[in-house]
Amino acid sequence: xxxxxxxxxxxxxxxxxxxxxxxxxxxxxxxxxxxxxxxxxxxxxxxxxxxxxxxxxxxxxxxxxxxxxxxxxxxxxxxxxxxxxxxxxxxxxxxxxxxxxxxxxxxxxxxxxxxxxxxxxxxxxxxxxxxxxxxxxxxxxxxxxxxxxxxxxxxxxxxxxxxxxxxxxxxxxxxxxxxxxxxxxxxxxxxxxxxxxxxxxxxxxxxxxxxxxxxxxxxxxxxxxxxxxxxxxxxxxxxxxxxxxxxxxxxxxxxxxxxxxxxxxxxxxxxxxxxxxxxxxxxxxxxxxxxxxxxxxxxxxxxxxxxxxxxxxxxxxxxxxxxxxxxxxxxxxxxxxxxxxxxxxxxxxxxxxxxxxxxxxxxxxxxxxxxxxxxxxxxxxxxxxxxxxxxxxxxxxxxxx
Amino acid sequence: xxxxxxxxxxxxxxxxxxxxxxxxxxxxxxxxxxxxxxxxxxxxxxxxxxxxxxxxxxxxxxxxxxxxxxxxxxxxxxxxxxxxxxxxxxxxxxxxxxxxxxxxxxxxxxxxxxxxxxxxxxxxxxxxxxxxxxxxxxxxxxxxxxxxxxxxxxxxxxxxxxxxxxxxxxxxxxxxxxxxxxxxxxxxxxxxxxxxxxxxxxxxxxxxxxxxxxxxxxxxxxxxxxxxxxxxxxxxxxxxxxxxxxxxxxxxxxxxxxxxxxxxxxxxxxxxxxxxxxxxxxxxxxxxxxxxxxxxxxxxxxxxxxxxxxxxxxxxxxxxxxxxxxxxxxxxxxxxxxxxxxxxxxxxxxxxxxxxxxxxxxxxxxxxxxxxxxxxxxxxxxxxxxxxxxxxxxxxxxxxxxxxxxxxxxxxxxxxxxxxxxxxxxxxxxxxxxxxxxxxxxxxxxxxxxxxxxxxxxxxxxxxxxxxxxxxxxxxxxxxxxxx
Numbered sequence: 001x002x003x004x005x006x007x008x009x010x011x012x013x014x015x016x017x018x019x020x021x022x023x024x025x026x027x028x029x030x031x032x033x034x035x036x037x038x039x040x041x042x043x044x045x046x047x048x049x050x051x052x053x054x055x056x057x058x059x060x061x062x063x064x065x066x067x068x069x070x071x072x073x074x075x076x077x078x079x080x081x082x083x084x085x086x087x088x089x090x091x092x093x094x095x096x097x098x099x100x101x102x103x104x105x106x107x108x109x110x111x112x113x114x115x116x117x118x119x120x121x122x123x124x125x126x127x128x129x130x131x132x133x134x135x136x137x138x139x140x141x142x143x144x145x146x147x148x149x150x151x152x153x154x155x156x157x158x159x160x161x162x163x164x165x166x167x168x169x170x171x172x173x174x175x176x177x178x179x180x181x182x183x184x185x186x187x188x189x190x191x192x193x194x195x196x197x198x199x200x201x202x203x204x205x206x207x208x209x210x211x212x213x214x215x216x217x218x219x220x221x222x223x224x225x226x227x228x229x230x231x232x233x234x235x236x237x238x239x240x241x242x243x244x245x246x247x248x249x250x251x252x253x254x255x256x257x258x259x260x261x262x263x264x265x266x267x268x269x270x271x272x273x274x275x276x277x278x279x280x281x282x283x284x285x286x287x288x289x290x291x292x293x294x295x296x297x298x299x300x301x302x303x304x305x306x307x308x309x310x311x312x313x314x315x316x317x318x319x320x321x322x323x324x325x326x327x328x329x330x331x332x333x334x335x336x337x338x339x340x341x342x343x344x345x346x347x348x349x350x351x352x353x354x355x356x357x358x359x360x361x362x363x364x365x366x367x368x369x370x371x372x373x374x375x376x377x378x379x380x381x382x383x384x385x386x387x388x389x390x391x392x393x394x395x396x397x398x399x400x401x
Numbered sequence: 402x403x404x405x406x407x408x409x410x411x412x413x414x415x416x417x418x419x420x421x422x423x424x425x426x427x428x429x430x431x432x433x434x435x436x437x438x439x440x441x442x443x444x445x446x447x448x449x450x451x452x453x454x455x456x457x458x459x460x461x462x463x464x465x466x467x468x469x470x471x472x473x474x475x476x477x478x479x480x481x482x483x484x485x486x487x488x489x490x491x492x493x494x495x496x497x498x499x500x501x502x503x504x505x506x507x508x509x510x511x512x513x514x515x516x517x518x519x520x521x522x523x524x525x526x527x528x529x530x531x532x533x534x535x536x537x538x539x540x541x542x543x544x545x546x547x548x549x550x551x552x553x554x555x556x557x558x559x560x561x562x563x564x565x566x567x568x569x570x571x572x573x574x575x576x577x578x579x580x581x582x583x584x585x586x587x588x589x590x591x592x593x594x595x596x597x598x599x600x601x602x603x604x605x606x607x608x609x610x611x612x613x614x615x616x617x618x619x620x621x622x623x624x625x626x627x628x629x630x631x632x633x634x635x636x637x638x639x640x641x642x643x644x645x646x647x648x649x650x651x652x653x654x655x656x657x658x659x660x661x662x663x664x665x666x667x668x669x670x671x672x673x674x675x676x677x678x679x680x681x682x683x684x685x686x687x688x689x690x691x692x693x694x695x696x697x698x699x700x701x702x703x704x705x706x707x708x709x710x711x712x713x714x715x716x717x718x719x720x721x722x723x724x725x726x727x728x729x730x731x732x733x734x735x736x737x738x739x740x741x742x743x744x745x746x747x748x749x750x751x752x753x754x755x756x757x758x759x760x761x762x763x764x765x766x767x768x769x770x771x772x773x774x775x776x777x778x779x780x781x782x783x784x785x786x787x788x789x790x791x792x793x794x795x796x797x798x799x800x801x802x803x804x805x806x807x808x809x810x811x812x813x814x815x816x817x818x819x820x821x822x823x824x825x826x827x828x829x830x831x832x833x834x835x836x837x838x839x840x841x842x843x844x845x846x847x848x849x850x851x852x853x854x855x856x857x858x859x860x861x862x863x864x865x866x867x868x869x870x871x872x873x874x875x876x877x878x879x880x881x882x883x884x885x
Contacts (some may be wrong), residue, residue, distance in 0.1 A: 019421055121741070125814055133753045137761040138778065138872055140824035140838040141861070146812030147836075150825055154808040157849035205812040206821070206844065216404040255836065256776045256784040262808040386808075387826060387836055 004278035007401055008103040010231040010239045012224045013042025019219035019343030020188040027062040027117040028073040030220035034348070035074055035113060037203065038222040043234060046074065049224070050107040052081045055094030055114035057383075059085070061127055062117035070113055087383020088294060089247065090114060091221065091350030092392035096226050096245050105148035108230055114352075115220035116345035126216055145205040145213055147385035148297040152207050154262030155303060158353055159314045167207055169317040170298035171198035174211050176326050177295065178336045181341025183368040188215040188343030198298075212298040217343030221351035228399055239399035240361050243376070244278035246271045247392045254387045265382065267305035267391035274382075276309075279395040281376070285310050288395075289374035290360055292353035294382040295338045304380060305333070331356045335360065335368055350392060353379035357396050402526050405562025406697065408706060410461025411671045412454050412533075412552040413658055413715035415841045417441035420546055422725040427541040437546045442659030444722065445550040447731040447818040448840055448858040451478040452488050453871065454552035455533035456495045456857040460800075461715075462529065462554035468496065471556070472526030473503035477514035479581070479663050480535050481506060482869060491871065492531060494762040495708035495799055495857045511629075513663045515687030518555065519695060522566045527558030534662035539587045539735050547631045549659020553667035553712070563673060563706055564683065564697040566617025570608045573691035576600050593632050601635050605692045606642040611683065612694035614642070618682060620644030623696070625677070627651045627669035628686035629660055644780045645684070657716055663689075670697075672712040677703060720843070731818065742816035747863040749870045759796070764855060764873045766833055767794030775832030797833075799855065803878050804829045806851045811844040827853055827875045840874040852878040 015037025017030045025033075039046065054070035056063060067081035084093040091114035098110035121127045126144055130136050133285055139302035140146075156166055181187040193211060200210035228239055244339035272284075281287050288310070295301035302320060305311040310331065311319045319325065325333035332346040336342050336356040339349060357377035359365040376397040383390040424438025445454065455476050463471075476489035476495075483491075489504040507517040514532035514800055519635030521528040533552035538545040578600055579590035605628070613620055626649045628636045633861060640650050653660065661668050670685040677683060681699040686692060710718065722728070729735040759765040760778045772788035777799050783790045809825030816822075823839040825847070839847075840858055853875035860872040 031432075081674035123741045128816060129747045130746065133750050136747075136859070137749070137754070137757060137870060138835070140836055141815055141817065141822060142811055142824055142836075145814055146810045146822065146824065147813070149810040150808035153810070153825070202813075203811075204814050205810045206847075208810075215508055251786075252780075253786055254785055256834060257774070258785065258832060258834055259786070262826055387727055 001275065004244060005099065005103040006200065006227065006243050006278055007241045007399060009099045009225050009242045010228040010398070010399060011358055012044070012109065012226045012231050012234070012236065013038045013040070014223050014355045014358050015041060016221040016352055017219050018186045019217040019345060021119050022218035023119065025218060026118065027115050028069060030117065031070065031073045031113055031115050031219060033223040034220040042224040044109065044224070047077050048109050049076065049079060049111045050109055051079055051098065051101045052076055052111040052113070052120040053079065053094040054083045055085070055088045055090040055112065056083065056116055057085050057087060058116065058118065058127055058129070058346065061120060083389035086390045088296065088346050089350060089381040089383040089390040089392035090347045091352070092379070092381050092394060093247070094347070095223055095351055095354060095394065096247070096392070098223065099242050099245060102225050102227060109224065109226045111222065111224050112351060113220065113222040114347035116286065117181045117218050118216050118345060119218050124216065140210050143205060145297060146206045146227055148300050149205040149208045150262060151303055151386050152299045155299070158261055158263040161317060163207065165317055167199065168195065169302055169320045170212055170366060171195045172320050173295065173298040173301045174198045174340055177338045177340035180327050180335050180368060181337025184342060186338050187341050188217045189337070189341040208297055208299065214296050214339035215341065215343040217345045219343055219345035219348045219352070221348040221355050223351055223354060225337060228401060238362060240358050242394065243397050244275040244393070244395040246275040246278065247390065248274070249390050250384070250388045252388065262386065264303050265307045265386060265389065265391060267381040267389055268304060268380065268382065271391045271393045272308045275378070275393040275395050281395070284308065288331060288376055288378050290357060290377040291333045291380070292336070292338065292356055293333060293380040294379070295334055295340050296344065296382065301333065301384065308378065308380065332370060335370060350379065350381045354394060354396060361398055403562055403565060404522070404559050405557070405565040406555050406842065407558055407560045407562055408462050408466050408556040409563070409671045409674050409711070410458050410464065410554045410709055411668055411712040411715055412457035412461060413443045413712065414445045414449055414454065414550050414731060415434060415718055415720050416444045416446060416722045417719050418444045418725065418728050419721060419723045422723045423546055426725045427493060431541050434541065434546065441654035441721065443549040443551050444731070446841060447549070447573055448874070450478045450482045450535050450859060451533040451552070452482055452491050453857050453859060454535065454550065455492050455531040455554070458533065458552035458554035459492060459496050459529055459531050461709050461711060462556050463496070464709040466556060468498060470497050470527050470558070471502065471529045473528040473628050474498060475505050475507060475517050475521065475528055475530045477507040477517050477530070477532040477663050478534055479508050479511070479513065481508060491762065494758055495871070497765065497800070511663050511689030512666070512687030512693050514693070515666045515693035515695060516571065516683065518557070518632045518667070519569050522569070531554050532664035532667045534664045536662050537587055537732065540729060542587070544588055544590065547655065547660055548840065549661050551658060551661035551668055552664050553671045555667060561702045562700055566695060567698050568612045568696040569694060570611035570615060571691065572604065572608050573692045574604065575690055578606065597632050597635050599689065601630060601639055602642065605639045605686060605688060608692040608694045609639065609643040609645070609686065610884045612684065616696045618696060619826050621646060622682055623649050624681040625649055625651050625673040625683040627666060627673050627683065628688070629653055629665040629669060630663055630688070631660055654826055655748040659822040668712060673715050674699070674703070675711050679703060740816065745816070745826070746865070747861040748866065749863065749868055754870070761870070761872055764798065764800040766797045766799045768797040769794055770791045775829065777833045777835045782867065797828065799833060800873060802829045802831065802855065804853050804875060806847065806849055806853060807834065811847065825872050838874045839876065841876040846877060854878040
């Protein structure tokens with residue numbers, strides 16, 4: 001394996017728009033909202049940016065194709081701008097483009113911006129859309145909750161979990177994220193809920209009820225990255241650097257080969273192992289201090305705790321109910337509210353997670369600041385469906401160099 | 402070797418609309434319907450049409466038969482989903498009968514199937530004849546009460562027939578008891594008593610007698626008389642006029658199925674064959690702008706036919722449906738607000754359909770000639786992570802395989818004409834799996850490990866372009882329960 005990019009790239013500045021139903025904003029306005037914060041935080045000018053990546057997943061709902069919308073919205077100075085899309089891992093993919101540009105020496109300062117404008121559909125949930133000419137012929141006419149809900153059926157069958165135990169742990173996941181979202185002024189959903197709220201909510205896709213599903217939001221998030229040396233030369237202290245960036249993409253094995261049992265994410269397990277190796281993490285449960293995972297649905301978060309090798313297989317229910325992942329637990333998960341409550345503007349989500357790590361590690365997270373400043377954090381995105389998906393993992397942390 | 406009916410099969414959709422539900426809905430308007438609110442009628446699921454039902458009847462008929470010997474397919478119906486596309490061509494592709502095949506559609510009359518059967522029995526290529534009907538009915542019409550949806554299939558050819566044709570006769574006259582045109586969507590029907598007195602009674606008995614005369618059989622020796630007729634006792638009166646014993650008159654399945662239009666003579670014939678013993682003489686009559694009569698003698702070979710669902714088994718595969726508005730919605734008789742999610746474009750590029758016809762219509766997957774792994778769909782590179790050989794895939798049909806549920810959900814968010822949309826990962830015992838829509842399933846019956854069989858269904862309706870695409874779905878596996 002290549003030696004990786006650990007500590008080659010530092011975060012110079014970050015920004016994040018308020019997430020939610022931004023009826024008064026176009027995607028371009030959201031981009032500028034996240035960008036101006038990041039630019040101010042970085043303390044640079046637009047002309048210093050040498051390359052940029054735009055991440056957006058359902059571009060037909062807002063900006064259309066290509067990277068041009070980003071270049072125009074930010075008035076970028078005729079630099080290379082690239083648009084990336086990789087399902088819900090899109091935001092992290094934009095980040096990866098910018099980070100790799102700096103790590104390779106191709107650019108001194110690069111920008112990644114993720115944006116999604118989902119609330120122009122006229123209904124709740126993700127846009128109903130085709131999956132491509134040939135998939136449309138043979139794929140079920142499914143929704144995202146319908147695909148992810150199946151994790152529960154397979155997980156119960158594999159571990160012999162009682163449906164009510166699983167459902168209760170899933171409910172705890174959502175209650176915890178609502179508690180956390182309430183302390184985040186930029187979050188989409190800020191109301192407190194109870195276990196009963198979740199258990200009694202209308203069924204969306206068995207066994208996922210309304211409160212097992214994340215918010216569908218408008219929003220944008222932005223990162224400006226450079227080398228640690230340049231960051232220091234620009235007067236930055238307490239640097240946060242990238243320790244690992246890994247992506248694993250299904251190759252059809254889960255969808256077509258009977259070696260996968262449907263209860264976990266094959267991609268996450270592989271990407272996590274590679275990311276720990278790149279970051280030099282030996283025992284993630286002891287070394288990682290904060291995680292932001294792709295909690296598109298409560299059950300996704302639950303099985304992901306095992307796929308990240310933090311909870312032992314079959315033990316996520318217990319860790320969750322024990323409060324291990326609560327804001328005041330051992331390793332808080334979604335301390336900013338997560339996709340569930342911060343919201344899920346697809347292209348922005350991966351960058352939003354890194355934004356939270358960046359704030360927490362600098363002690364700038366306000367009401368939700370973790371008392372012991374986190375040193376090493378992991379973010380995780382999943383795009384697609386349990387049986388065929390894209391998983392991205394980043395590990396960021398304090399720069400010790 | 403002899404020529405005749407080599408095998409038979411049928412398909413009756415699982416949902417049975419309770420006639421009381423129709424009467425309760427419309428009795429206020431048409432009091433005459435109140436008296437008809439007894440029994441039940443078969444209704445197609447939203448994803449069924451004449452083509453999908455013909456496929457199921459054809460599969461039922463081909464149980465234990467060598468499909469490679471089929472040289473011609475014919476489909477009879479007055480409710481073909483396509484006016485200019487060979488409907489029997491879709492059926493042949495779904496049944497994987499290959500291209501070296503003659504195919505034709507026969508329609509336009511309630512006796513389309515019996516006329517096609519007379520032609521097929523004249524000798525010639527081995528023919529799989531299917532008759533299927535999904536009947537369009539106006540709300541509160543008498544036909545809504547009496548009609549049913551269903552299909553039957555017969556394999557006709559050289560071999561060891563289970564029934565031999567010993568006589569037939571046919572008459573044609575432009576007696577218009579009802580009609581339907583491209584402009585009129587629904588049947589327009591004249592008075593039933595006139596149809597009986599000026600239609601059946603003068604027209605059918607002479608054809609029955611001519612058929613008996615050709616066969617040299619005495620009317621008293623007919624053991625089963627299969628003639629669809631909605632008005633009570635018409636079949637008995639025709640039989641009596643021709644000298645056929647009243648005890649031979651077959652049940653028209655009104656109480657349990659309803660009249661399946663042009664398919665009904667064959668549905669009744671198959672029902673009779675399921676109960677028949679060697680030496681029985683079965684007459685089947687088709688009525689519509691004249692009449693066809695065919696007389697069969699059942700042979701000892703009928704005892705050797707392997708079990709199939711047939712009419713009896715499909716009637717037993719039954720779910721009561723008391724929700725009349727669901728029937729209206731399935732047939733677009735009322736316009737539901739289906740929501741914005743239903744607006745998603747369902748266009749099927751015909752070039753892509755042609756390229757993928759074996760995958761989408763035939764449900765053909767692959768088998769790696771190097772490692773033996775089965776997979777769906779077929780791809781150029783083997784899916785087995787320890788193989789990944791290139792261009793080693795041989796055709797592997799999946800439609801006859803039984804799979805098990807690996808994971809599932811019941812989805813109330815996505816658009817479905819019959820929510821919740823149930824779907825999940827189906828894993829085939831011999832290898833291969835696919836994330837599939839489920840059909841004919843109740844949410845409470847979903848469980849990991851449940852056996853599921855494959856059924857050919859409508860996948861999407863493209864209302865913008867008047868097209869529909871078909872694919873296979875998983876339904877709870879039913880056990881064969883035909884002839885014991």
